[in-house]
Amino acid sequence: MNRETSRDLYDRALSVMPGGVNSSVRAVQPYPTFVRRGDGAHVIDVDGNRYIDYVMGYGPLLLGHDLPQPVEAAIQRAASEGPMYGAPTEVEVDLAEFVVRHVPSVEMIRFVNSGTEATVSAVRLARGYTGRDKIVVMRGGYHGAQESTLVEGDAEHPTPSTSGVPAAFARETIPVPFNDEEAAREVFERHGEEIAAVLVEPILGNTGITMPVDGYHGTLRDLCDEYGSLLIFDEVITGFRVGGLECAQGTFGVTPDLTTFGKIVGGGFPVGAIGGRAEIVEHFSPAGDVFQSGTFSGHPVTMAAGLETLKYAAAHDVYDHVNALGERLREGLVDVVADHAPEYTVVGTDSLFKVVFTRASTPAQDQACTAGCAQDPDCARYEQCPKTGGDVRRAETERWERLFRPFMAERGIMLTANQFECQFVSYAHTEEDVEETLEAYEAYFE
Incomplete structure (x- = not known):
């Protein structure tokens, strides 16, 4: 994936803005992706690369980039x-x-x-x-x-x-x-x-x-x-x-x-x-x-x-659409994690989702919450699922940011900048987007 224009823009930005950004969370390694425009559930960067977007402006774009x-x-x-x-x-x-x-x-x-x-x-x-x-x-x-x-x-x-x-x-x-x-x-x-x-x-x-x-x-x-x-x-x-x-x-x-x-x-x-x-x-x-x-x-x-x-x-039943896609995405991620990284935890609800690279003391995924951690005391993983901010900070944050997120970007999936931030489904996302996303997760963990 060619990202030369983003790199050059970041080089210019470093000379005129602290850290080259106007919000610290955007300063991802080795340099941020500069976006040219949005298109439904996608963004296109300045080099012409197209990504399924799960940042959605960190949440406000409930309807996606193309407004009704x-x-x-x-x-x-x-x-x-x-x-x-x-x-x-x-x-x-x-x-x-x-x-x-x-x-x-x-x-x-x-x-x-x-x-x-x-x-x-x-x-x-x-x-x-x-x-x-x-x-x-x-x-x-x-x-x-x-x-x-x-x-x-x-x-x-x-x-x-x-x-x-x-x-x-x-x-x-x-x-x-x-x-x-x-x-x-x-x-x-x-x-x-x-x-x-x-x-x-x-x-x-x-x-x-x-x-x-x-x-x-x-x-x-x-x-x-x-x-x-x-x-x-x-x-x-x-x-x-x-x-x-x-x-x-x-x-x-x-x-x-x-x-x-x-x-x-x-x-x-x-x-x-x-x-x-x-x-x-x-x-x-x-x-x-x-x-x-x-x-x-x-x-x-x-x-x-x-x-x-x-x-x-x-x-227009927007919440039914985004919540159903969010649930399908989390269910698929639970399956992926169970097969390849049982110590990790799928979290989220409604149109929010994430995989937290937790360091669970037990790999058991049997009877785990099927669509993301719901803090169910009857769940086999209840004691291992994050309860506090400290639990998440003890996760494999470097692996998530330096290896996983860049891999997903190469596969055309735009995720939030770090392990901690929410990711969002919009009204513009489709079942095809979800399936492509799950395939990218599966590819990373294989």
Whole structure:
């Protein structure tokens, strides 16, 4: 596969951008693939190579790269009427009403411009509403590039996970292991009166699609109720991907106080949102005393793209299609792994999937979950499947990134940059795409 133009572009980029990229996850070895355009479920790079795309913009492209006519028309109409106004428009009200109508926890919503901005604003809102400072987060969870959550360590020794974050900021964040109910109870017993909120992804989407064990989110809900803290679900990845229009909270049957969104809510354009109980969200300025604002918030093109994407998904059985393909893909991967790499784990749900190169202590694949790890206690592999972000980080990440991903790219399969990120099926993918993908996986493991 000729990739000379990508290599030359990366050479140029290194002279004018740090690391040659504008987002660190794109800096894959030996150099990234520069994309020229999308085509349905495929991308074509600058050298003319064609790939089945499972990155899908890291999630927002639910419909694929070729937008249905109603969605494309709405985007073009909004763009042709003017780039932006710095004033309210009808379409942002329409999109707000759609989200409120379908997501269980959302009575009121504030649109922003990214998932990071959404979680930053949600943390500020929780602190302002409760009058408390501390935030509980999951080790291995990801909530964007914000100071309150770029924290590692344990509950008693939190430290910044990157240069540039003051240690004083990290002291207000309490990291706990995902799926560890006892650890959550202990931090509330020690710090409950200081905790403004628990911020958690319903499914850890940046550490191998780690599913919650049964009852875990219910325990967090009970602890927050007992101590007067807020439960915040970060559904930037899972929102309108897992659980359809009700999102992951509908699937798990737990209603958070606040929910953060991104990705699909903007139909592929930059977006974020914070939704929740009206009595809480109304504390945002100008109605309340928690300042939040943004010149590009509620951008008319983004709002039009998000609204028409969600309306199209609701009217055309999009979720049935993507979830069925996702299940078929995961089932096939379970078979491949069982035959060739029984220590590895297939993860995912709905239209999300991944193979985590875990180092299981037993190779048994008998009676494994048939379509990806569901944290089923009756599964023979229950003890070996990842429960925390640390479990995924102990996987064979170098093998995945340096050998497996380049092999798949040579076979025309575009996967996410590393072992940790979700991979996504879109409405544009077909059964033929799935079969070609499974053949490529089989070829790697043979």
